[in-house]
Every structure is written in structure tokens, then in C-alpha cells.
Amino acid sequence: MGDHDGSKLDHENHLLLDQPLLRLPFELLRKNFRSAHWEVERDGSYVKNTLKETATSSVNGRASQDDVLRSLDTMLARMRGVKRKLTAFADEEDRLHRHEEARLRHLSELYSMHGVDDVKYEVWSRTRLDRLLVDYLLRHGYNDSARALAEERGIELLVDVETFEQMSRIRKSLLNGSVNEALAWCTAGDTKKELRKINSNLEFMLRYQQYIELVRNPSQNKPNEALAHARKYLLPYKDIYPKEVRRACGLLAIPPGTAPLVPSYADLYSASRWSTLADLFTATHNDLLSLPSIPLLHIALSSGLSALKTPACHANRGGGSRSSSSSSSTEPPSSSSEEPQSQSQHHQEPQRHAPAPSSAAPPSHATSLSLAASVCPICSTELNELARAVPYAFHSKSHVEHDLLLLPNGRAYGKARLDEYARKAGLLDGQVKDLRTGEVFGVDRLKKVYIT
Template structure:
């Protein structure tokens, strides 16, 4: 009885320490949000300071998600935002990710056991997928007796919830990896990548973390406000592949073009265009005055225009007037 009480005491002390850390983090994060709430305007000087802290948070979050744990921890410590970011959570996530990439399931299964009740609530299939992969590896190595024993112990209980997968797993015993037959997908190395993605998605869902980096979420909002249908046209892509330095549109740049593809177009109620539009032979449309000023600066002469984006030069006789109806 005394031993049990001592064990319980140690567990309670551990939980108390964890609770203190969580409370400290919560107070710090609420204080961070209160700073923004207390600002009277976004033009306030304090907003710039608050924005820098937010950017640091985004950078730490991005680095943690991509495995740069040491750099992320150093940045968080230097900027004093350790309580505003979930360093330990992401470090644990990345460690398990790496173990799965190295084809090891032990750490991930231990994590599943630790969070078993929570995983049941969100109806996660992660543990079953891991158990199935262990079974597949035993079959791949032709350790059939061990595979059958493992299936009886860990997979048979999932017969009702995953009947098709359980049946296929049982039948694949007769098909070696050299002749996989209809079980080629089970033997495929890509299943490990699938496990990594499943774990990360499950982990983030369990901790209520965004599936995408916060930096991407913030960028997407800005990109969407600038994006127009022409940004991903064939013409735009062709002229901006070689060099994005000449592009006047951030979305058309090679650095941001791919990232902006999945975001929606910005809703613009008013369009602003030059009144003296002409179309160049490459299909781009500009104002005559604007091209004339550029030609003057570049000393092209009276008979030529230069495309400010692609750098191509055209004779004035090649351009056509554009009328908006």
C-alpha cells in the first residue's frame, strides 16, 4: 500500500509540474494577445513591435515543423518567446517522424499507447496502420509464424472495424514480395511515407495545431489579396521562369508563384487600368505613356518599346491599340 501511495505521489507531482508550465504558457499567450487588443490603431508604434514578435513565432513554428529544432530553440530563447511556441510538442513530433522514415514503429506505437484514449475519441486509425505495417514487414521477411502470431495478438481485434484490410493482410501470407500479386501496394515502400503523413496529421489534430505552417497561412492571406487570374496563365509562367527579378507582380515571381496556386483570387470591386492601352506581340498589355517613359529612360529611340517584365523589344508598328468595352 505504501509503495502504491508513493507511486501515486510521484505521478501527482509530475502532473503538478506540467500544470504549472501550461498555466505559465497560457498567461504569456493571453498577455501577448492583450497587447494587440489594447492598441487603438494598427498605426500605433506598439503594433510594429507586436508584429515582430508574431513573425518570430511564425519563423520558430516553421523551423520546428521542418526539423530545425536547435535553430528554432535558439531563436525562441534569443527573442524571449519560448512560452509562445510549442517547442517540446514539435520536437517530439519530428523525432517520431524521423523514426518512421527510418522504418521503425516502436516510438510511434509508444506515443499511441500514451494517447490511446484521445486517439479513440477522434477515431484515429494510426495504431492499426502501424500494427499492419509491422505485420507486413514480418511477411516481407517471410517470418510467417511470427506474422500469424502478431496478427492474432494485435490485428484480430480490428476485424470488425477494418474487415477488408484484415482479410487482405491474412491473404498476403501466400504472396512473397517477389510475386506480390494483388498486394503490391502493401509491399510498396511508399507505405512508410503514408505512415509519416498519417502520424503528422493525427498528431496535429490531437494537439489542435494547424496542418500547415503558420507562416504559410499568413502568406496565403497576403497572396490571395494580390492574386489575379493572369498570374497563373501560360504566358505569365513562360515569361517569369527565367528571372523573377524583372517581374512587377509578386505572385508572378518564381519564388511565390507555386505557393500562390492553391489560394483563392482576391475580390476586387474596382479595377484600375491605364486609359491608353496597347498590346505587345507577346500578349502583354501596358499603357502607352508608361512604355514611352521606359523607352526614354533606356534610350531606345522613338520606334521601339520594351516589355518591362520580359525585357523583349518590339517595333511600334507591331503593337495594337486596345479598347475596353
Template sequence: MSKKLNVDGILLFEQPFARVPFENYRKVFRTTQRHVERDLKAVQSTTADLVKQSSSTGVSSEAAIQSIDAMISTVENLKRKLSELHETAGNPTQDVIRERLQHLATVENIPTANDPEFGRWADTRLDRWLVDWALRNGKEKTARMIAKEKHIETLVDIDLFSDIKRIEGALSRHSCTEALAWCSENKTALRKMKSTLEFDLRLQEYIELARAGRRQEAIDYSKKYLVSWQETHLDQIQQALALLAVRPDTSYGRYKRLYDPTRWPNLIKSFRLAIYSLNTLPTEPLLHLSLYAGLASLKLPACYSHATKNVDCPVCDGEAGSGSQGLGKLAEEVPYSHHANSTIVCYITGKIMDADNMPMAFPDNGYVYSRGVCPSDVYFSVSMLTAAKAMEEMSLKNDGMVTCPRSKATCKFSALRRVYIS
């Protein structure tokens, strides 16, 4: 039976896929806009000065020609910069956006999940998610190799994660320069997000000046970079200014926290959260999110009980609760599945118990097994043979007596209680 594709569900994961190149193109546009505004402002200023001079004191033709030549030179330089910017950044970004949108459009034209075209599309998506996972875990070489072998360089965000790695590397070396440059490039977007990353970075640079005992430099720095934040961060600025009178080895709580070296790892986390939010990237790898969706539909309390583990269940893969990095570990992050109607599987036969295969409970311990006969295609060892019989067959071969395979309790078949599924 053919299954119609849930395109909307598939595209839920794809927002970052289209957003990242869009943010790159937006950055190119902003850079272009700054070049245009700065150089045109210079031309307008020169023109205004020339008009003012000619109307008041007069200006010689030679001076006028020099001013006009300077304006022409400025405009030509602007044209060259815009041309270079368009060729080096604009066109490649346009190509990436076009290829990604074409990739997404492909799935909209696939009628069913059984279509071979969807299989190929899904394989490409898995390759993209593997590259995303590798990049997030610092395996850039592996990510580049996968992208090259699968010919998906334009469908993955290697350049973005390279920038993240570069900036985080600088922060780990206690340098805010790279991160502040990134904040400057994305100032408008960060303001819309109400991000305080730039202030946190400026505050950290001030703290390092205070730690080094460079008090005058710290005062000058605060006047230049911190005072402008006083409307929203006045308390933090006042506390930082008082830091100049406190030694770095202080034990006083509020100042000890400012000097705490763990502020640097927190800055790395704040930067990563900001750049992920800007590009609508989830904090978890896309591969994990897709696995979470499947694991959430399978996870049950029984998966964490050694007595009821199922070797075919990815949640019961032996890793759940063990602290290792298996699917069971991922399943710890998701809630238990919810079933509107109960589904009970027989411990002995592995078959679903329903009205045609009535569940029967032992009177003393409450263990439930199916009434039906164990299928002939299920094989067990000799030691498990008695336990591997469903209740009715077991009673026929044991003079009406049945034995619980888990507790070894024995009773008459007639003593078993029927269990009604709600």
C-alpha cells in the same frame, strides 16, 4: 487616419498557439489519472482481500499490519509520483499557457493598427511564424537560435516539433515503436478523431514479420493486435492474413501493394496529419497562410503574362510559374482575386483609369490606354519617349495621330473608342 484592429481576423491564426500547450497539459492530466487509478485500485484490492480474510478465516494482527504498511507504501509512492509529475511537467505547461494567453490578450487592448504597441506585437508574431517555418522545414537549430535571440521560447512549439522529428525519424528507419507509444498516449483523442493511424502501424509491423518469413510470430501478432480491429477493418485483416502465403516479390496487385516500401513514407504523412489535427495545427506553415491571404487579393491572370508583368507586384516577382521558391510560386496555390468593380490601370502612365481619366481603345487591336496626360514626374529612356505618352498628349504632338506602344499600330485620335468601366 487610424485603422481599427480586426481582432477577430487576427485571432483566426492563433488557435494552434493556445491549443498546443493545452494538449500538453491534457496529456499530463491523463498520465496523472492513470497513476491514481492504478495505485488506488491496488489499495482497494488489498483492502477487500484483508476484509474478506478477516471475515472468513480470520487474519493475524501481524499479517494485517503488513497489508496496511503495503497500502501506506503504495499511497506514498503515488504521492511522490504525482509531485514529481506536477513539478516537471505541470508547472512549466501552466506557465506556457499563461504567457501565451497574456500575449493574445495584449492585442485585444490595442485600439488601432497605427499604435506602436501593435507594431511590436506584430514583430513578435512574425518571429513566431519564422520559427514555425524553420521547424516544419527541418531547421531546428535555426529555430532555436531565433527563439533564444527574440526571447520567445515559451511562445513557440519547439518541443512538439522535436517529438515529431524523433517519431518520423524512427518511421523512416522502419520502426513503429515510437509512433505506437504516441498513439497509446493519445488513444482517446485519436478515437474521437476516428483516426486509423494505430491500425495502420500495427498492420505495417505485421507486414514486416510476414516479409521476414516469421510466420508464427506474424500469426501471434495478428491475434494480439489486429483481431480487435475486425469490426471496422475486417477486409484488410483478411487480406493481411493471406499475405503469409505470398512471397514479398509477388507481382499480384493487391499483395504487391502491401509489400510496397512506399507504405513507410505514407505512414509518416499519416502520423504528421494526425498530430497536426490533434493540436489544430495547419498542414502549411503559418507564414505561408498569412502570405496566401495577401497574394489572393493581388493575383490576376495578367501576372502570368510576360507582356504585363509589374515589377512592384509580389505575384509578378519573376518567380510565378518558373518553379522556383518565390512569392510567385506561393501565389500559384491561391485563386485569382475577385473584384466586384473593375479597376483598370493604364499601361503607359500606371494610373487608374476612371471617369476622370477615360480609357480609350484602339479600333483594330483593342489595346486600352488612358486619355489623360502622362505625369511629368515619370521618366523614360529616349527610345521609349514616344510610347510613354498618354493618348491625348501623343495626338497633340503628332498631328492628331496616336501609336500603340505594344503593337505599333497607328490611327487618328478621333478613331479611338471610349471604354466604359462596369
């Protein structure tokens, strides 16, 4: 029953990691609809007002026939432009619907599987791993590699290459010292209104950086351009960002050459501000689209490491010490796990972490370390340091054998299993045999283990 429970799929926990898979197309559909609605409202209002003015002027005799025809031509051209934009919005909506349909179909396949030992689950989990790798590559700017991997695996509809490519392009322009693309993104369609809803300061900080660059290079700009920029884009926010506006005013008296002499203004001319702006844009972009701030691969990896980690995993590597008494305890659990199968495998063999009693010669440090690493992934050289900072798993059900006994060589087994193995091996009464090494010990040398 324990093995069956350990291999059973928890569909809800699996889907926790896949929420962005469905949420991002939904957010993009909302954004696409809002942008289309904004275009219709703006151009519709223009046409209505222009038509009303033209009709009034024509009736009152203030407009000639040629003026009326020119006005009508302007309105027709404007509406043709609206039609082209709406066609593009419709195409984008169809594309997003295809993505949503493919993702729903992909996730629905999970519910046809009931355990991790299902052969279909291996294929499904491989596809999910490919998705996580593409997400990781996109977040770190490896767009060509991400696109190539998505095409090779045939998962183009399960990843969002175009969205992250746009974000990467804007981020790169900020790192290259240009705010134009980021400002265009902030003011495009309905984005400006959405930024106000989440109280984002991205647009203000971009305008602020524009002002700094105007002050930095006065010879390349008109003398009063910096002042005009400040009056238009910074002063209206003096109540919301008073510190930044005051520093902007004082910056006029601090040329770049003298900024190091005034520490409170030196950071405004620092090149590191572009990296800060790029990070601010990335965080704002993720907030608007309900994307996690870190790659999904990191979340899955930390969850998997936490599911396997126990306090003993770092005890032999300077991360702590264990008592040599027959009583054993673990630290309070502090994390949940999504991999019940991994938990089961990790705790079905607790003997690898059991301490050796003082009455027997303990194995050498190197031997015990190698033995632990051979059966515990977290104790391995590759994963031990990586798992040091993750919390311990929360185990709602114990998979440790009942009535655990500690052998002199540091291994621990359940009493029922030791008795059965001794009977099959034909040992004398009062003797038990190590299931792995074959060593024989008297029962008087065994110690009972308590895990609290």
C-alpha cells in the same frame, strides 16, 4: 477616408491565424489532466482492491502478519509512485499555464493598436513572423534551429518546441523502421480512448506493420509469433478492417521473395509503407491537438499573396490575355483577405495593368512587364509563379479612382486627378498630363474605363 480605412486593423481577422497559439496549450492541458486522472483511477482502484483483499485475508486468518506487511509495503510503494507522477503532471500544468498567460498577453497587445501604421504594430508583427518561422522549422524537423531562433528572439513561451520535438522523434523512429515509440504514444494514458473517439486507425496500422515485419523475418522470430500477433491484435478488428485482415491472412503464403509475382501483396512489403505510417501519425497527432495540417507560414503567405493578386498579374506571363477595349472586367472573387492595407496599395494604382489601346503604339512586352513588376509585388519575378495557384482576393470595397480614364500609353487615372494635375501644370484646355511620365495627351485620345 479610404487611406484610413485601408490602414485600420481588423483584429478578428488577425486572430484567425493565431487560433492554434491559444488552442494548443489548452489541448495539452486537457491531455495532461486526463492522463493524471487516468493514473489516479488506475492506481486508486489497485490500492482499494488490494487493501480489501488484505483485510479480508487477515480477518479470516488466511494471511500471516508478514504477508499483510508485504502487502502494505507494496501499496505504499505504489502510492509513492502515484505521488511522483502527479508532481510531474503538476509541473507540466504550471508550465502550460505560463505559456497560456504569455500568449494571452501577446495577443492582448494587438487590441491596443488601431492601425498598421502604429509603430507598435511593426514590433508585434515581427514577433508573429518569428513564431511562424519557428512553427515552420519544427514541422520540417529542424528542431535545433527552431529552438535557437526561439531563444534568440525570446519567444520560448509563444512556441511549442517540446510538443513538436516529441512528434519529430516518433516520426523519425517510424521512418527508421520502428513502431515501438509510436505504439507507446498511442497507448499512453488516455490517448487510446481519444483515438477511439476520432475513429483513428493509427494503432491498428502500426500493429499491422508489426505483423508484416514478423512475416518478413520468420527466422528472427518464433514460428508461431506472427499467428499469435494476428489473433491478438488483428482478428478482433476483422469487421472494421476486413480487407486488411484478409490480406494479413493471405500474407502467410506469400514470402517476400515471391511478393513481386503477386501485385496485390507486393505493396505490403514495400519500404514506402514506413513513410505512409509516419504521415498517418503526423496527421493523427495534429488532429488530437487541433493543429492545422500545414505550416501557419504557408497559410499567412497564401493569404497575403491572394490579397494582392488580380487577374492581370499573370496576363503578361502566358497566364491569360486581356482585351484591348476600353471596358475592363475581373473574375469573380473567391477568397477573403486579412490584409486590407495591402489591398488598398494594390488597387490605388490600377494603371499598371491597364491595356494599351490599338490607336497608340503600345510599349514593348518586356517594358510593360518590368513596369508592372516595379509597382506590383505579384508581378515580380520572385512572387509571380508562387502566386499563380492562389485564388483572387475578395474586395468588399473598391479602392479604384472614380471616373477612371485610360491614357494612350496604357496608364489609367481618375478624371479629377488628371484635371487637377493639368491645371497645376498650366496645360491648355483639352490636354492632360501623365502623372508619372509627364507625357501630354489630348482629351480626345482618352478612353473611359469601366470595371465590373
